[in-house]
Amino acid sequence: MPYRRAPWFVGLTVAVILVGFWPSYFGAVGRVPWQFHVHGIAASLWVAMVLAQSILIGKAQLPLHRAIGTASLFLFPFLIGGLFAIVDYSGKSFSRSHDPVETMLGGAFATGMLIAAAAYVTVFFRALKYRRKVWVHAGYMLSTPLILFESPFSRVLGMFVPGFVVTGPATFDRILPGIVWSMALELLFVAWLWFRFRERARPFLVTGAFIAVQMVVMTMAAGSRLFDPLLLAIGAAPSAAVVAVGMAIGAGASWLGWRAGRRDKRLVSVAA
Template sequence: MPYKYGHYFVAFTLAITVGGFWASYFTASGPMPLAFHVHAVTAMTWLAFLLVQSVSIHSRRNALHKTMGQASFALFPLLMLGFVAIINLSASRYLAQESPFIMELGPAFGIAMVIALAAYLTLFYNALKHRRNIKLHAGYMLATPMILFESPFSRLMEHLFPWMNFIQSGGPRNVLDTIAISDTLVSAFALALYFRDRKHGAPWLMAAGFVMLQAVVTWFAPDMTFLNAPFKAYAQIPGSITLAAGALAGIAVTYFGWVAGSRPAAARAVPETG
């Protein structure tokens, strides 16, 4: 099976996630917005799911792997709902002019999550579409943690490894520096995997493209003042509508990805014998 060390990568991402959000979420004393809980639970569950999937297929527990794969049909739309919940929270805080920090960086956080959501939709669609090609299927699934990696690692960089931030923009924009650097590191790792096997490297090239797009757009977002008006307009859409749209996007990608990966009817038919 390909990527026999894939579960170590997922476990490392899971550990980075716990470490990155340890102070701000896992051990925080004050009340947390519901959006944080929804995103945290669905994202952590997704990583745990990938970990079990990688271990199960390499230990030849194919039945478990198949059952867990079917469970992803329900998990993935919930994951997308969690992403939208965070976008909604950033937008509502921006609309309420909660703080100078959110007024400067709110649209940047929103566009970063939109790009992450688009990346997940694209990668999961292709994972289902190419599920009969083991290397491509595994690659697209294992590429999804790369989209998550930036958020916790940028927090670790800010608090534990400030020397890594060689940009040092100063003020609130320092946060965007850490995001850009984290995304660049992920992109370099993805490109290294791509060049190891370019024939089956599409997942890694795609992941690298998304994280670098996120790095560039997010860092320049405070200078893109034209984003402010649509972000404010988005904040005024009822949350129930945007959350439903996110979940429906996850359902649609799951359905169409599965259909795209199905064998043609002619190939499934058993030839008649005379």
Template sequence: MPYKKAYLWVTLVVLLTIPAFWRGYFGQFTDAPWEMHFHAATATGWMILLATQAWAAHRKDRLALHRALGRASLFYFPLFMASAMVIVWSMAKATAFGDSIIYEAHGEGLGAYDLLSVLAVAWFFHEALKERHDVHVHARFMIGTLFMLLGPVLARLFAIPLFITLGGSYEPPVVFYAALVVAQFVIAGIAVWLWRAAPVKGRRPMAIVALLVAAQLVLFSVARLSDAWRELFMAIGATSPAIWMALGCAIGALVAWRGWQAGKRRPHKDTAPGAVPAE
């Protein structure tokens, strides 16, 4: 099973969310809107699930736990996707009706960036389920879902020193854009490093991660220049969040079901330690 220490790195990402989102969430926890609480809880839960599964996968006496968490993820994933879509809605609302200079400058770009992240996470989870009998592919697709959560964390962390050094010369939206660019290059570099270290049959997931991280940056840059997309995105903010919760939940349930069914039809290779045998 690859990534023996992956649980430590996932745990580190969980811890880094505290300083990254301190100003926008943890520092004003009681005043934060419900959608932020919902997404914070489900995204943190997803990362904890990844960390626990990675830890259990490398311990023979904990394989039953890995297997149980794998089954539980089928029911948890729709909640995670529902919260992700609600966050996209909240970003659209902030772009249309908020008073943040960041969303005023980059709202439509961040919305496109996040929509691609949501779709990528869904696809990675589907592929992880489909390839659950091949440890090298399965594990890397599961870790791939984490890469789509890294951008917002690292961008906010990198923004802190950039604001200190460049804040007097550049407007906050410019500094934030620079921080996001740096974050995407770092994430893509990590993905390429993991791709090079993987065996041939395990390289595809990290190659796709690197390409998607690059696509996120391109999409962010292009989308924020489109007036048509900005108008459409702001229109999303005027709709009911229940629509986007339901859509996210439906997408998550469909992905989980189709991925699980596809995995039953896949030929056995190196069966993942916690994978449930095909039926």
């Protein structure tokens, strides 16, 4: 089994999610916008699925591992739809100016989410395409919690780490540095994996490239009005349409990735 300590990594990610999102989501489920629920439920189920998969493969429970893997084809559209729901929230909040954080960093948040969605679509497609290559498939699937890790970890920094603690409008300027440093930690982890496993860790390099782009674009967007038209367009669009676009992209990635990974029956018959 590749990455034998993977359950510990994914389990740590689950713990960070619970701590980081407790004040803004898990501890306030009755008071948050519906977009948070769409994203929160889908993302939580996804990480739980990856955790279960990493445990099952370690116990050689291949039939159950494959069954849950098949279910991921149907969960993935909701994962991407949930990301687009947060993009929708950013656009609506920015256009209506009712959330000071979104007014200040809406462009950074929206572009960051869109890049994250592109990263998820890419790595999941490749995980499906190369599902018969154990190290490649495992690397791409384990990359998906890494894409998510920055968001809750930056909130942990904002709650507990001096210099990053956010207490109100006067310290909102600490939000983006917390995000950037969390991404830097992700890139250090990718570098360690490459040093440890070399070519076998190539899937994490793909994810790392998306994270690096995310760092640069979010930093640029935070100090620019370049993305204001995008936010205003999202704000004016029906929320259902925004989420539906995300779900359609996710469904397309599931379908195309599954087809790309199928064995060619003609080659199998010749080999037989």
